[in-house]
Amino acid sequence: xxxxxxxxxxxxxxxxxxxxxxxxxxxxxTFRKMTVYEKPGDRVLVMLAAGNLSVTQGVINILNEDAHxxxxxxxxxxxxxxxxxxRIIGAALRKVYDxxxxxxxxxxxxxxxxxxxxxxxxxxxxxxxxxxxxxxxxESTPETCYFQIGEIKxxxxxxxxxxxxxxxxxxxxxxxxxSFDSTIRSNISVGLPIDLLCYERDRLRIDFQRCIDKDDPxxxxxxxxxxxGLRETFATIxxxxxxxxxxxx
Amino acid sequence: xxxxxxxxxxxxxxxxxxxxxxxxxxxxxTFRKMTVYEKPGDRVLVMLAAGNLSVTQGVINILNEDAHxxxxxxxxxxxxxxxxxxRIIGAALRKVYDxxxxxxxxxxxxxxxxxxxxxxxxxxxxxxxxxxxxxxxxESTPETCYFQIGEIKxxxxxxxxxxxxxxxxxxxxxxxxxSFDSTIRSNISVGLPIDLLCYERDRLRIDFQRCIDKDDPxxxxxxxxxxxGLRETFATIxxxxxxxxxxxx
Numbered sequence: 133x134x135x136x137x138x139x140x141x142x143x144x145x146x147x148x149x150x151x152x153x154x155x156x157x158x159x160x161x162t163f164r165k166m167t168v169y170e171k172p173g174d175r176v177l178v179m180l181a182a183g184n185l186s187v188t189q190g191v192i193n194i195l196n197e198d199a200h201x202x203x204x205x206x207x208x209x210x211x212x213x214x215x216x217x218x219r220i221i222g223a224a225l226r227k228v229y230d231x232x233x234x235x236x237x238x239x240x241x242x243x244x245x246x247x248x249x250x251x252x253x254x255x256x257x258x259x260x261x262x263x264x265x266x267x268x269x270x271e272s273t274p275e276t277c278y279f280q281i282g283e284i285k286x287x288x289x290x291x292x293x294x295x296x297x298x299x300x301x302x303x304x305x306x307x308x309x310x311s312f313d314s315t316i317r318s319n320i321s322v323g324l325p326i327d328l329l330c331y332e333r334d335r336l337r338i339d340f341q342r343c344i345d346k347d348d349p350x351x352x353x354x355x356x357x358x359x360x361g362l363r364e365t366f367a368t369i370x371x372x373x374x375x376x377x378x379x380x381x
Numbered sequence: 382x383x384x385x386x387x388x389x390x391x392x393x394x395x396x397x398x399x400x401x402x403x404x405x406x407x408x409x410x411t412f413r414k415m416t417v418y419e420k421p422g423d424r425v426l427v428m429l430a431a432g433n434l435s436v437t438q439g440v441i442n443i444l445n446e447d448a449h450x451x452x453x454x455x456x457x458x459x460x461x462x463x464x465x466x467x468r469i470i471g472a473a474l475r476k477v478y479d480x481x482x483x484x485x486x487x488x489x490x491x492x493x494x495x496x497x498x499x500x501x502x503x504x505x506x507x508x509x510x511x512x513x514x515x516x517x518x519x520e521s522t523p524e525t526c527y528f529q530i531g532e533i534k535x536x537x538x539x540x541x542x543x544x545x546x547x548x549x550x551x552x553x554x555x556x557x558x559x560s561f562d563s564t565i566r567s568n569i570s571v572g573l574p575i576d577l578l579c580y581e582r583d584r585l586r587i588d589f590q591r592c593i594d595k596d597d598p599x600x601x602x603x604x605x606x607x608x609x610g611l612r613e614t615f616a617t618i619x620x621x622x623x624x625x626x627x628x629x630x
Contacts, residue, residue: 285534289563294615302620314538350621361614366543369606371551372599
């Protein structure tokens with residue numbers, strides 16, 4: 133399993149992804165799920181991938197092979213909008229499906245891939261897309277300013293409660309780390325290190341990217357403070373007025 | 382979908398279940414998921430059910446029909462231990478499977494049921510079981526003092542952080558309500574009212590049972606206080622030392 137989140141904030145974009153891949157609990161490995169395409173001053177594209185690793189690695193290989201086409205075809209390095217970049221990734225997914233889809237079915241494996249694509253291309257505002265296995269996709273709107281893929285449920289309530297489109301990049305980064313902490317505690321198939329990347333609107337370059345492992349002092353500190361804060365908040369919540377009916381008679 | 386949780390605490394047992402059933406988003410209805418068998422001074426058994434409603438209602442009907450057997454066979458009203466009560470419920474599930482299993486398969490419906498059974502029978506300590514579709518089951522141990530069934534993921538992190546076997550009944554009830562709040566916010570297929578029941582160890586009767594609907598003042602109060610507390614805790618968590626790299630250059 134995998135957990136990835138992308139946030140589309142007024143101040144910019146926040147991306148986080150875990151690094152665990154498992155084909156059964158006896159076959160766990162570390163693979164990074166974040167791929168970055170950066171041409172400073174022109175474009176920053178960040179891709180997070182969940183699902184069947186052979187499929188998502190296939191997509192990345194196709195994107196890399198197609199990066200310098202002889203026929204003048206558009207690539208993620210040349211397209212003028214994120215919408216067209218999402219189309220290119222969708223088309224790569226469909227190419228992998230054409231090769232592997234029927235064979236996976238023969239072996240009762242699902243063709244299962246989910247990709248978050250976000251970033252900014254010169255001349256456009258920052259954008260964030262959620263691309264499905266079929267190669268179709270949706271885009272973030274102010275009402276829904278984040279996407280999650282993979283093992284999304286454990287870490288969703290904390291984002292729903294804390295993040296709005298007006299949150300700062302710092303708030304987004306902190307909340308993403310806490311969302312990962314909730315997920316990692318509850319599901320062994322999501323694991324460290326976490327790749328964290330923050331993109332500030334209109335910079336057209338990456339100023340902040342960090343790989344957070346188990347020894348990261350800041351991650352350990354906020355995990356501890358968050359856990360303590362939750363327990364303190366819980367302790368201050370008043371007992372119910374029906375409490376007396378719960379006391380020994 | 383459904384969400385149910387049962388906690389096995391030193392002080393007793395806490396049960397909570399929602400009331401929403403859906404067969405697609407255009408077919409949502411209210412059904413209670415909690416069934417109580419109480420003979421004061423002798424036994425209290427509480428059953429929470431998730432999954433295919435026709436299956437779990439079938440189980441309850443079989444239990445009721447078998448309540449007064451002519452052949453002197455044991456029933457949930459006469460068995461001497463919760464272990465045997467769990468076996469009787471497992472056997473009822475298998476009876477429903479024998480009748481409906483192959484037909485559900487023909488219509489590509491899964492035979493899908495999950496049951497939490499907890500309570501106390503005179504002469505035993507309180508016990509808590511998680512019964513699967515196949516009629517087999519597991520029992521709570523001190524290391525794992527709660528079971529969830531149905532839509533379990535959204536509401537799991539909060540229980541993992543706050544509840545231990547030493548928590549009081551009041552703490553268990555409060556945490557169960559907050560766990561439901563997290564779930565209801567994130568998944569429209571889980572809905573009010575919540576049935577809440579607390580059983581105090583060795584009482585052998587139910588002293589507290591409550592149906593919590595959207596107008597319940599206490600539920601609304603703790604939802605508000607919890608949300609505010611989380612946001613305040615989040616605000617006090619220090620920014621990372623790498624923050625400066627996120628500020629405009």
